[in-house]
Amino acid sequence: MLDRRQFIKQSVAWSGCLLLPACRPDPRQRLYRTFSPEEADCLIALCEQVIPADDTPGATDAGVIFYIDNAVAHYFPKTISRYKSGVASLQAYCIGEHGSPFETLPTQVQTDIMKRMESGDLPASDGWEGVSPKSFMSMLVEHTMQGFYGPPRHGGNRHYASYRMLKLDFPLVVGQNRY
Amino acid sequence: MKKLTFFITATLAMSVLLSGYMTWNYVDPVNTCAQCHEVSPSHESWLQSAHADVRCIDCHGTAFSRGLHSLKEKSGMVLAHWFDEKQNIDIRLTEEQMLDVVLRCAECHRAEHAGWLESGHALTYGEVFMNGEHNREEKPYADCLRCHGMFYEGDIHTLMSLEGEPDDWHIYDKKQAERPAITCLSCHEIHTPNPVSTRRTPTDTTSLSDKAPYTSLYVRADKTHLRTDLLTPVTIMQGDSSALAAIDPASLLCLQCHAPNSSHRAGSSDDRTPLGIHAGKSCLDCHSAHSMRTPRMFPLVHTH
Numbered sequence: 487m488l489d490r491r492q493f494i495k496q497s498v499a500w501s502g503c504l505l506l507p508a509c510r511p512d513p514r515q516r517l518y519r520t521f522s523p524e525e526a527d528c529l530i531a532l533c534e535q536v537i538p539a540d541d542t543p544g545a546t547d548a549g550v551i552f553y554i555d556n557a558v559a560h561y562f563p564k565t566i567s568r569y570k571s572g573v574a575s576l577q578a579y580c581i582g583e584h585g586s587p588f589e590t591l592p593t594q595v596q597t598d599i600m601k602r603m604e605s606g607d608l609p610a611s612d613g614w615e616g617v618s619p620k621s622f623m624s625m626l627v628e629h630t631m632q633g634f635y636g637p638p639r640h641g642g643n644r645h646y647a648s649y650r651m652l653k654l655d656f657p658l659v660v661g662q663n664r665y
Numbered sequence: 666m667k668k669l670t671f672f673i674t675a676t677l678a679m680s681v682l683l684s685g686y687m688t689w690n691y692v693d694p695v696n697t698c699a700q701c702h703e704v705s706p707s708h709e710s711w712l713q714s715a716h717a718d719v720r721c722i723d724c725h726g727t728a729f730s731r732g733l734h735s736l737k738e739k740s741g742m743v744l745a746h747w748f749d750e751k752q753n754i755d756i757r758l759t760e761e762q763m764l765d766v767v768l769r770c771a772e773c774h775r776a777e778h779a780g781w782l783e784s785g786h787a788l789t790y791g792e793v794f795m796n797g798e799h800n801r802e803e804k805p806y807a808d809c810l811r812c813h814g815m816f817y818e819g820d821i822h823t824l825m826s827l828e829g830e831p832d833d834w835h836i837y838d839k840k841q842a843e844r845p846a847i848t849c850l851s852c853h854e855i856h857t858p859n860p861v862s863t864r865r866t867p868t869d870t871t872s873l874s875d876k877a878p879y880t881s882l883y884v885r886a887d888k889t890h891l892r893t894d895l896l897t898p899v900t901i902m903q904g905d906s907s908a909l910a911a912i913d914p915a916s917l918l919c920l921q922c923h924a925p926n927s928s929h930r931a932g933s934s935d936d937r938t939p940l941g942i943h944a945g946k947s948c949l950d951c952h953s954a955h956s957m958r959t960p961r962m963f964p965l966v967h968t969h
Contacts, residue, residue: 516705552706639887645895657884657891659899661924661934662803 517552519559520566524587525573526551529626531589532576535596536630543647545630553633553642565625572622575613576603582612686728694721701746713858724769724855725762738762757888760816763850770849780955781849790814791842794824800831812922813846815885852918854881854890878914882921893918901938903931909944919948 514523521529533545533554545551558565580588580599588596602608603619610619617625633642643649649656689697698721699708711717722730728739758766771778781787793813794805807821817824825836836842859877881890893914901910908931910916925936932938939946 516700516702517709519702637887638889646891650895650897653897655897655899657882657886657896657921659920659924659929660808660927661936663926663934 518555520555521551521569521573525570526555527589528573528577528587529554529569531596532600532626533630533633535593535600536627537634542651543644545634547644548634548642548647549644550630550633550642553636553640554629556641557629557632568617568622568625571613571615572617572619572626575610575615576619576622578613579608690722690727703746707856710856710858714856715859716855724766726765731765758816758850760818760844763816763848764844766850766855767845767848770855774849777955778849780953784956786847786955787845788847789843790817790824790836790846793846794836795834795842797832797834800834804831805834811885812851815851815883816848817841851883852880854883854892857881857890857892880914880918882918896921899929901925901931901936902929903940908938908940910938911945911947913947913949915954916948 514526517523518526530546530551533550537545537548537550539545539547554569558569576599577587580586580591584591584595588599591599599608600623603623606618606620608619614622633640635648636643638644638646646656694704694708698704708721711721716724726735728736731738790813794800794809804827805821805825809821810817810824814824821827823837824841825834827834857877857879859879878893880893882893882896883890896914896917898912898917899910899920901908910920919937923935923937925931925938926933930936931940937948939951
């Protein structure tokens, strides 16, 4: 038989279980499988520099970050550490040199930094473990292209943004082929 | 005494489980299912949709809404999340779940459901794929499912036997043959971002064109919906020149399945582009969106 003390203890314990769902992480964290919201902000800015929006959607509108997040989680897990190291090193460089993280820098400064990464001119002395600025940039451009131009079932190319930009005949309008 | 202790503990455990289950179903989904990466994109879009006042469980059901079947189904989803290598960007409905959703759509959209039931769009897999007259003209193949069976989880060879003569071709599963092949979700996305519909008042200055369309095409190849205002307009050819074709979202949606041949010739294949004095008319100028009553009154619209 439970005494009063045990009953109260068990009731409190079980009631506490009901509150477990309230221990939820940052709502933005739910959107990503691999990256933290801060890492995602940096990657979104990088991808937008690769395919900027003009009169047609860019990488952000096309949801390229969701493609990269999903792809590295499930198909390219070896690149997770390269992404995280690359983003952390880039942010350290931006804060050290410009006083703020990459995504808050003016567009022209972002472009200049990425050009230096692409040409291998960005100093890779601090950080950049397991990935050089040049190879990080190369990986990023490749995945951004995949996310923007690939089929939406992989997470990117939201609303077929790139297909519409390219004026592709999609979905293909073809009726029955009687023969 | 031991029996009494067991009885009290069991009662306590049951009441905790029951209250936990009830709590899980009725609290904000942000605290429950939408914590998962797979669910959160759908949850975000639902929040912005006209159905944001409809609870998740009203369409998706609960772990016990279909007894042990749904318990097995929902448990399977949780297990797949942790142990299965197959991953999805977000949760996709199976065809069976989609048919459940259709029944729930009908609870509110009764007139539309009634119209659909009496229309040609309510035809079953059996009526589509076991039509000997049609099969003698064209052998069923994978692309048929693009319009007739968008949610079918397989291909034409898992659906039906194509051995022997056309009259012998049959769908393997009799239950599948009786399922509707074109349903609400073929043309509508429940989570489309849109304000909740309200009755318009004389002082209401918002334009209907400011809203996203109520229709979306389900693209089977990508298992996703594409809003019809984002569909690419198609040039329909009449002779050597282009025919005046409607480019409103509804007409573009109809054209996806009532489509011309690869040369986009007006009137070819399944094309129904209005011609002559009716050129440029939207499909909805004559047709009710869900019922087939109107076209019987105007049989010559597409040819004159």
